[in-house]
Amino acid sequence: MAQGGTPHHRPSWLVQKAPDQESLRRMRALMEGQALNTVCVEAQCPNQGECFACGTATFLILGDICTRGCRFCAVKHGRPAPIDPEEPDRLAQTAAQLGLKHVVITSVTRDDLPDQGAGQFAAAVRAVKAASPDTSVEVLIPDFQGRLELLEMVARAQPEVIAHNLETVPRFYGPVRRGAQYGRSLEVVANVKRVSAAASKSGIMLGLGERREEVLGVLSDLRGAGCDILTLGQYLAPSPEHAPVERFVPPAEFDELKREALALGFKYVAASPYVRSSYRADRAWKAVREAAGS
Template sequence: MANTAGRATDRPPWLTLPVPEEPALNRMKALLDQGRLHTVCESADCPNIGECFGNKTCTFMILGSHCTRNCRFCAVPHGSPAAVDPNEPQLLAATARQLGLQHVVITSVTRDDLADGGAGQFAAAIGAVRAQLPKAGIEVLIPDFKGSMPALEIVLQANPDILNHNIETVPRLYPVVRPQAGYSRSLALITRTSQAGILPKSGLMLGLGEKIAEAVAVMKDLHQCGCKMLTLGQYLSPSPAHLPVKEYIHPDVFTELAQTAQKIGFRQVNAGPLVRSSYHAGYSLAELIQA
């Protein structure tokens, strides 16, 4: 399914989703607007937004709506970031309580303009959720903080149940896919998370031109760093201005990769064309605990 320009064509049927129910979307958007909150579900054009919003779940995105980086795979807007809202953690926690969430997932735009990269706001959000929903699981999906270990320690000391940091792609493609990040930097973050006794999680996008052997090598690197949970999903280009899809990966390949990951030693794997970092996150944690 690729043409001579190296761009995949003919989006396959397994990526077809039902049209989201507009009333469910509007109810969630209205609730989020009340708290002046953003979600990565909306900002990153997640294909699962209809399912998740319909089930009254979301992934909160703190620290504004604009990212200081401009990764060519990501739909989150790039531009001048907003001032940090000191009320955001409490508003987020109140909204999570109103939704009755049993597992709260918090991510952010990348804020390279801040001295701590936004780590303090993550810690404040974790604390606010703990106070208002003491029985809820808390998962954070964090940027790399430009490799700052002191910033990472701020988040680790807030004691989330899961710390997710996506490796995203194979090392060979980093200069194109993640030019402002570093493969070894991300692995060091995951290693420190494991050493701190926090459950590490990471994820890969497939279809950017990586080879299967390269993806398996990354999985082995992640496991060696102590990563216990893994997501594998299909990259979908947000617009013609973003990186093109090089290949649509068949669902059977995702199944085979999930089996390979389990053999490598991952305790929980969620793999499939429509899987994203936080997709069914609460179920994934429950599955790991019961294993």
């Protein structure tokens, strides 16, 4: 693999033009008016200007406070507020108002809830489908502590894509993915095919210090679990208190990994420094759907 930049200076390929501020303002005002959160803002996604300008967003349900404290994530952690039962309907109304054709719904991890938040996911999917029957829905779920019945609860709402990110290689689960287990997360991805007809999706970050063989091992594991869609992006530390960036991975290396992943049999791969799990997710679903001939 090609040598990347030092972690002290962002290389030229990570320089983006300033986002459309009017689009940012308009989308944020709409979300705030509906008391909705987006992972775009809460996780400091670098693509939010582009996505907001296209009228797309990834909805963040179950509040904006996570019960875990992963060292790569900008989302706040602590004691969350109670579930808002009206949130699914507000989300669906906003998605319809925006005219979205592909809605992505994710959440903070809610280890404090008896159902880990699975019921709210299912309610949100059903609400979107009722309000916008022609809209496809993607859910990016936490691990639900490995409970299969909770994944089944979400699957019964019939989202078109069910995603769960492995995030990094097994060696870094202890240091950066507190409360998570690699084997458990991999099993979540594998179980998608066992309980539903949805496309399965996962993603990992690069730049934490992983080795090439570790990355290829994760890709092989994901294909073995039947994963259809893969995302690969550069890790960027949200603050000095988070896990540091060990290396900036060059675009050519992302291209190389994309070729490797496609050769393994993934149906769609998005790989570049600024790719995030939900970045232009509509394109991935469209490609998988077309490949299936539907």
